Amino acid sequence: MLSKRVIPCLDVRNGKLTKGVKFKGNIDIGDPVETARIYYEEGADEIVFYDITASSEGRGIMLDVVDKVASKIFIPFSVGGGITTVDDMRAVLLAGAEKISVNSAAVKNPDIVSQGAAAFGSQCIVVGMDVKSVPVSETIPSGYEIVIHGGRKFMGLDALDWAKTVEALGAGEICLNSIDADGTKEGYELTLTRLISENVGIPVIASGGAGAPAPQADALTQGKASAALIASIVHYGEYTIPQIKKYLSGEGVKVREVW
Amino acid sequence: MLAILDYKAGNQTSVRRALDHLGIPCRITNDPDQLASSLGIIFPGVGAAGQAMDELTRTGLDTLLKRQVDAGKPLLGICVGCQILLDYSPENDTKALGIIPGECLMFNRALRDEDGAPIRVPHMGWNRLSLEKPCEILDGIEPEAEFYFVHSYYPNPDPAFVLATTSYGVRFCSLHGRPGLWAVQFHPEKSGRPGLKLLSNFYEYCRRLGHAQ
Numbered sequence: 079m080l081s082k083r084v085i086p087c088l089d090v091r092n093g094k095l096t097k098g099v100k101f102k103g104n105i106d107i108g109d110p111v112e113t114a115r116i117y118y119e120e121g122a123d124e125i126v127f128y129d130i131t132a133s134s135e136g137r138g139i140m141l142d143v144v145d146k147v148a149s150k151i152f153i154p155f156s157v158g159g160g161i162t163t164v165d166d167m168r169a170v171l172l173a174g175a176e177k178i179s180v181n182s183a184a185v186k187n188p189d190i191v192s193q194g195a196a197a198f199g200s201q202c203i204v205v206g207m208d209v210k211s212v213p214v215s216e217t218i219p220s221g222y223e224i225v226i227h228g229g230r231k232f233m234g235l236d237a238l239d240w241a242k243t244v245e246a247l248g249a250g251e252i253c254l255n256s257i258d259a260d261g262t263k264e265g266y267e268l269t270l271t272r273l274i275s276e277n278v279g280i281p282v283i284a285s286g287g288a289g290a291p292a293p294q295a296d297a298l299t300q301g302k303a304s305a306a307l308i309a310s311i312v313h314y315g316e317y318t319i320p321q322i323k324k325y326l327s328g329e330g331v332k333v334r335e336v337w
Numbered sequence: 338m339l340a341i342l343d344y345k346a347g348n349q350t351s352v353r354r355a356l357d358h359l360g361i362p363c364r365i366t367n368d369p370d371q372l373a374s375s376l377g378i379i380f381p382g383v384g385a386a387g388q389a390m391d392e393l394t395r396t397g398l399d400t401l402l403k404r405q406v407d408a409g410k411p412l413l414g415i416c417v418g419c420q421i422l423l424d425y426s427p428e429n430d431t432k433a434l435g436i437i438p439g440e441c442l443m444f445n446r447a448l449r450d451e452d453g454a455p456i457r458v459p460h461m462g463w464n465r466l467s468l469e470k471p472c473e474i475l476d477g478i479e480p481e482a483e484f485y486f487v488h489s490y491y492p493n494p495d496p497a498f499v500l501a502t503t504s505y506g507v508r509f510c511s512l513h514g515r516p517g518l519w520a521v522q523f524h525p526e527k528s529g530r531p532g533l534k535l536l537s538n539f540y541e542y543c544r545r546l547g548h549a550q
Contacts, residue, residue, distance in 0.1 A: 079451050079504055081463040081483060118529070123463055149354050154485060154527050174350065176527065199384055201459055201487045250459065279446060281457050302454065304462065334463045334483045337529045 081334045082298045083123035083305035084322055085283060086312055088113060090159075091130050093139040097313060111146045117312070118151040120319040121337045125151065126179070126253075126307060129159035137166075141173045148174020156204055164193050171198060179253060181206035182226040185233055185240075188247055195248025204283075205249040209237045209270060210257045222270055229257035237270070238277060245278045252278065253307065256286040265293030271301030283307050291317060291325035298331050339540060340375035342402070342418075343367040344392045352381050352415070352536075355526040359533055361540045369401055377543030378402070378410060381526075382417030386441070386490070387429025389417050399434055406436055411517045411543045413474075413536075419513070419520035420492050428490050437513060437520065439494030448506030456506035459489045464523075466501040466511055474519055474538040475501070475512075482531035484523035486511075491522060517546070 089096040094108050107113050114125050127147075129140045137160060144157055157170045158179030167178045184191050184205050194203045210229055214221040222237035241252055254274055256267035266284045275282045281304035284297035294306040311317050323333045339356065341349050341363055349365045356363040363379075364371060372378060380402065382389050393399040406412055414422045421433040426441040433441075444458045463483040468475065491509040500519070501512035511522045519539070525532035 079464065080460065083462055148351070149358065152355055152358070152527060152533055153529050172350075174354065201461060250461070279455070279457055281461060304457065336479050336481045336483065336531070 079332055080304075081123070081332050082303075082326070083283075084121075084294070084319060084326070084333065085124045085126055085305050085307050086117045086122050086319070087126040087128060087285070087307050087309045089128050089130055089309075090140065090143065092136050093131075093143050096130065110143050111150060114147050114155070115150045117319065118153055121323060121334065122153065122319055123334055124153055124305070125155040127155065127157045127159075127175075129157060131160065141169055144170060144173035144175050158204070158206060162187070162190065164190070164197050167194050167198065167202070171202060177202050177204050177251070179204035179206050181208065184244065185224060185226055185235065188243065191244055191247040191249050195250070200248045200250035200280075203249050204251045204253055205244040206253040206255065207237060207240060207244075207274075208255050208257050209267075211267070211270075220273060222273070225257060238273060241274045241278050245280050249280060251281045251283065251304075253283040253285055254303075255307075259286040266297040266301060266303075266306070268296055268301045271297050271303050275302035275304075281305065289316070291322045294322065295326055295329040295331055298326065299329070338375050339363040339377050339379055339543065340372050341365045341379045341381060342372070342398065344389070344396065344398060349381055351524075351526045352379055355533060355536055356540075359537050359540075361537065367396065367398060372401065372405060373410075376411070376547045377539065378405060378412045379539075380412060380414040380418035380422075382415060382419075382421070384417060385428055386417055386421050386426040386431045386433065389421055390431050390433060393421075393434070403434065403436060406518060409517065409546075411539070411546060412519070413539050414514075414520035415526070416488060416522060416524060419522050420488075420490060422514075422518075422520050423492055423494060426490060437494050437498050437518070439492060439498065439513075441490045442493045442509075443490050444506065450506055451504075459487055460491075460505045461487045463528075464503050464505060464511075466503055467508075468501050470500050472500045472512065472519075473516065473542060474535050476538050478531045478534050484511075484521075484525065484528040484532060486523045488522060492520065517542070 154176035156177035162183040212223045220238040224235040283305040284303035285307035422436045423439040494513045498513045503511035525535040
């Protein structure tokens with residue numbers, strides 16, 4: 079039986095973590111490569127890097143990070159942020175990442191999803207979706223709307239329609255981020271997670287807001303997600319990945335327990 | 338020295354990085370002499386079976402691979418490299434290498450997982466192996482260990498060649514072959530410590546055989 083995945087997400091700017099990650103003994107590590115290696119050793123099932131560098135110079139630095147990560151960790155990892163062309167995708171994959179993720183770039187230019195899937199296979203293409211809860215309307219029948227720019231810009235796209243669209247375009251996976259839940263640590267948006275998971279045939283990664291393992295268990299069971307993205311819960315040393323997995327396993331969630 | 342077969346449908350660099358990490362000497366190559374003089378060949382693959390076979394036949398590597406296997410050279414096929422060792426794949430209606438009898442099948446989306454939900458295709462993520470026959474490349478790996486899979490088609494070899502199976506809506510063959518000729522549907526180079534152990538077991542087998550010869 080396929081295990082549910084626990085995936086730490088690291089934000090990188092100019093080759094450094096945007097927030098230092100606190101490990102045991104409060105050792106603050108700003109190096110994404112070393113941090114990824116530690117999470118790999120601790121049993122992360124996959125790692126997501128989100129590059130928030132704006133400059134093209136920074137992009138070269140990120141490729142260097144990807145290359146170093148690929149030589150140190152032997153699990154899949156993905157890279158997102160600033161990828162807008164098939165050439166951008168190719169560069170990241172050649173540097174050693176398994177997957178690339180596109181978010182606002184796909185909203186602005188949906189062809190990037192089909193072009194990427196045709197060039198590298200669907201399994202390489204993750205579409206990130208930032209979603210906000212809105213009143214149900216004719217354009218947004220699900221009551222969930224796609225937003226970009228950190229939730230500041232509403233795109234007039236229904237989240238459920240968009241999920242089905244990207245699947246049809248060839249996305250291999252959806253990373254679903256609830257802007258409402260993000261950072262609140264109150265838990266994933268379960269209704270949204272379940273709505274999308276039940277209506278697409280590709281895996282859904284639940285993202286946005288889990289400060290304790292219980293909401294993750296909910297997202298993976300009631301929400302029917304295939305994976306849970308985690309950030310501050312592990313970065314600030316509140317829980318370790320083995321603790322989270324042990325909790326999930328105790329709740330009857332099948333996770334990878336030997337690594 | 339292990340040879341990692343160089344052809345356009347491969348994920349050669351991931352395999353090379355894993356072997357480098359293990360300190361196993363290796364070379365990415367399609368040179369017949371280098372393949373012949375290697376201790377063993379790793380035959381990687383991502384992408385579609387059709388493209389992979391086209392590339393192998395265009396370059397003549399198909400015949401070369403068969404000859405090496407016939408001559409007793411150890412071979413490890415990975416993912417698409419595992420599938421096209423069989424006779425046929427319905428992916429792109431592909432006549433494959435025919436080194437191991439059998440064919441590939443596609444996951445049926447109507448299948449249901451243990452929770453009763455329809456399976457998602459591709460089968461992507463971590464899953465266990467259930468051993469059907471003793472298999473030395475799994476030596477020292479815990480039975481609960483999991484491996485990383487990404488695929489929509491799976492091998493269905495002659496039952497005599499099934500070494501391990503995995504459950505995903507259906508129980509399918511995830512490791513097939515015989516001593517010295519192994520094919521894994523999962524990616525050992527992306528499966529953490531158990532995957533690295535499998536690669537080093539393969540190398541140790543090749544070394545022992547090399548010394549014996």
